[in-house]
Amino acid sequence: MGKETKKQTINIEAGRTEKNYWLDIWKYRELFYFLSWRDIIVRYKQTAVGLAWSIIRPLLTLLIFTVVFGKLAKLPSEGIPYSILVFSGLLPWSFFSNSFSESSNSLITNSNLISKVYFPKIIIPISSIVTCFVDFIINFILLLGLMLFFRFIPKATILLVPVFFFIGFLFITGFSLYVASLNVKYRDFRYIVPFIVQIGLYLSPVGYSTSIIPKELKIIFSLNPMVGIIDGFRWAITGKTVLYLPSLYLSIVISLIMLVFGLFYFRKTEKFFADII
Amino acid sequence: MNIDLKLENIGKKYIISHEVKDRYQTLRDNLSKKVKYLFRKNVKHKKEEFWALKNINFEVKSGERIGIIGRNGAGKSTLLKVISRITEPTTGKLKINGKVASLLEIGTGFHPELTGRENIFLNGIILGMSNAEVKSKFDEIVNFAEVEKFLDTPVKRYSSGMYVRLAFAIAAHLDPDILLIDEVLAVGDVGFQKKCLGKMEEVSNKQGRTILFVSHNLGAIEKLCSKCLLLENGEIKFFSSDPSEIIKKYLSNELILSSYWENIKNIYINQYFKPIKFYIGDKMGNLLTMPVRNNEDFYIYIQGEINELDNSLTIGFAVFDEINNCLFWSYQTDTKDTNWPKLKKGNNTIYCKFPNNLLNEGNYRLELICSLHFRKWIFQPSKDNPSINLNIKGGLSNSSYWMIKRPGIIAPILQWMLKK
Numbered sequence: 001m002g003k004e005t006k007k008q009t010i011n012i013e014a015g016r017t018e019k020n021y022w023l024d025i026w027k028y029r030e031l032f033y034f035l036s037w038r039d040i041i042v043r044y045k046q047t048a049v050g051l052a053w054s055i056i057r058p059l060l061t062l063l064i065f066t067v068v069f070g071k072l073a074k075l076p077s078e079g080i081p082y083s084i085l086v087f088s089g090l091l092p093w094s095f096f097s098n099s100f101s102e103s104s105n106s107l108i109t110n111s112n113l114i115s116k117v118y119f120p121k122i123i124i125p126i127s128s129i130v131t132c133f134v135d136f137i138i139n140f141i142l143l144l145g146l147m148l149f150f151r152f153i154p155k156a157t158i159l160l161v162p163v164f165f166f167i168g169f170l171f172i173t174g175f176s177l178y179v180a181s182l183n184v185k186y187r188d189f190r191y192i193v194p195f196i197v198q199i200g201l202y203l204s205p206v207g208y209s210t211s212i213i214p215k216e217l218k219i220i221f222s223l224n225p226m227v228g229i230i231d232g233f234r235w236a237i238t239g240k241t242v243l244y245l246p247s248l249y250l251s252i253v254i255s256l257i258m259l260v261f262g263l264f265y266f267r268k269t270e271k272f273f274a275d276i277i
Numbered sequence: 278m279n280i281d282l283k284l285e286n287i288g289k290k291y292i293i294s295h296e297v298k299d300r301y302q303t304l305r306d307n308l309s310k311k312v313k314y315l316f317r318k319n320v321k322h323k324k325e326e327f328w329a330l331k332n333i334n335f336e337v338k339s340g341e342r343i344g345i346i347g348r349n350g351a352g353k354s355t356l357l358k359v360i361s362r363i364t365e366p367t368t369g370k371l372k373i374n375g376k377v378a379s380l381l382e383i384g385t386g387f388h389p390e391l392t393g394r395e396n397i398f399l400n401g402i403i404l405g406m407s408n409a410e411v412k413s414k415f416d417e418i419v420n421f422a423e424v425e426k427f428l429d430t431p432v433k434r435y436s437s438g439m440y441v442r443l444a445f446a447i448a449a450h451l452d453p454d455i456l457l458i459d460e461v462l463a464v465g466d467v468g469f470q471k472k473c474l475g476k477m478e479e480v481s482n483k484q485g486r487t488i489l490f491v492s493h494n495l496g497a498i499e500k501l502c503s504k505c506l507l508l509e510n511g512e513i514k515f516f517s518s519d520p521s522e523i524i525k526k527y528l529s530n531e532l533i534l535s536s537y538w539e540n541i542k543n544i545y546i547n548q549y550f551k552p553i554k555f556y557i558g559d560k561m562g563n564l565l566t567m568p569v570r571n572n573e574d575f576y577i578y579i580q581g582e583i584n585e586l587d588n589s590l591t592i593g594f595a596v597f598d599e600i601n602n603c604l605f606w607s608y609q610t611d612t613k614d615t616n617w618p619k620l621k622k623g624n625n626t627i628y629c630k631f632p633n634n635l636l637n638e639g640n641y642r643l644e645l646i647c648s649l650h651f652r653k654w655i656f657q658p659s660k661d662n663p664s665i666n667l668n669i670k671g672g673l674s675n676s677s678y679w680m681i682k683r684p685g686i687i688a689p690i691l692q693w694m695l696k697k
Binding site: 008009010011012013014030031034038041042045112113114115116117118119182186187188189192271274275 | 287288291303304305307358361362363364365366367368369370371372373374375376377379385386388390391395398399402403404405407408
């Protein structure tokens, strides 16, 4: 024995929400760090091509989109190489779709942890979003390479990318938390996730620019918060496209609402995860 | 002495829905149900409450070792889950003083793709150590587990023995104030089990740690624990500082009552085989009270409901001795195909004669086991399935030289002859 350090006391009362929840997350930050680390390592260990895969995948998508939308459909490129136009949209989109699919399933794939050990469960979906951030960085480096290839010089607006990334991160977190908890409760929800991703790809200006959307439809189109975020990315990266401000404001507002709602719903259902998972 | 743990009026309620086959729902079912209700307003939800824990009050002082015993489904594991904060109690208050670590199943969070070294860190942190703590105990853990050579091999290539050793080694080096253990000693070979028991004794005696220990291994509880708590149907039946006294009470109570199990709570619902009764009876099917004599004929009866007839359905029981060794399994499909009992949809009762003079005098636990052969467990051994107790006393042999119990698990009577 010997060391008589001050023990921490925890009081739990039925029906009362834990006051120290947010403090607990801080206490479990090492677990958070290790879970992200595990996901990253396992991801690159499991696939035979490993790291190469996260380079090949976006490049292939880019090639297909450029050929289909730029060359075959001949959509306007606003004086930017079409691949850069596509890639500036693909960058936020692939981050969104990857982290959404990963984190909405993350609670189920980690069910053995949830039913055996206590920790703030919010760590799991958030850490899988962080894992996808690695891919985002790789993609961003690819984009810089692409710019070099086309001798395309970005403007200072490119420094605003983190701002738009942050808005996107808020939205994805809120949305993923909501879907992740639904997924625990209704196990067939996971079939809906790929569907949302697929539909979303066409409803968001990934392969095309917002300029082809008729003016009167623009505000309805912008109800999809990814529109403002992707447009923001594209504006910041290329410095040439027009940033339609109402859609950006809408994105910010919807993202914040989604975040609050997602957090609220997650906290509400979290207590029952261990009982039903 | 400080109080490490205080439970006041703790209760845990589960809702059992009779329509849902699995624990989780599906959105599709839920939507279609809602549509049904629109048209028929009088349909009532067949939901039932089930209190896994009721009115639990007790205190644990610093350094005490509490053994928790009770039958399967008595609420032992739920109690540990509430204390370890995995699940929230429905009623009551819980006060925890200090750091809790739970070993509800060792190896939790092991990832097969990661190496031994990586898993030590990951698992240690999952179980509540800090990165620095794992680092400082790393060598000790590796030594205890005897896996030095394989540190950089992915654990998916480990033998099951190595896997368990590594998992226990990490768990044994946790440094919590309160340690919760659920049946970890049921794993590994005998030598390693002894090593684990030794480690636990060392942890509790020398380091003065508070331990809550759930086990079917009554011998281990008697040896290790300073107090014992007996749970019955989610409530505390006895709690005292004389473990052997409580174990005795538990066993004597078990002996009389427990050769019969009935699905009173209407649980274990599934389409393949829902058990209704599981008991030991005579040839006519009348319940036998324990103990039975070893030369007396007795039969094992299993009654259940089949909604979906599956050809690969196997139903039977597994026999365990007092220290949780599995002695054997038996299924209705053990004979030649043509001799199997023909199951039908609906209510079925199957039975078999238990061999005379096979087991020694003593207490045995019979667990109902059931599976779709090589496809899916319906009731896996030791996973909270229905269980009954068999107590054999007397009738060992007709010999005047063999009147009392001999050592050994089995006690067959062999015929001796003189070679001519």
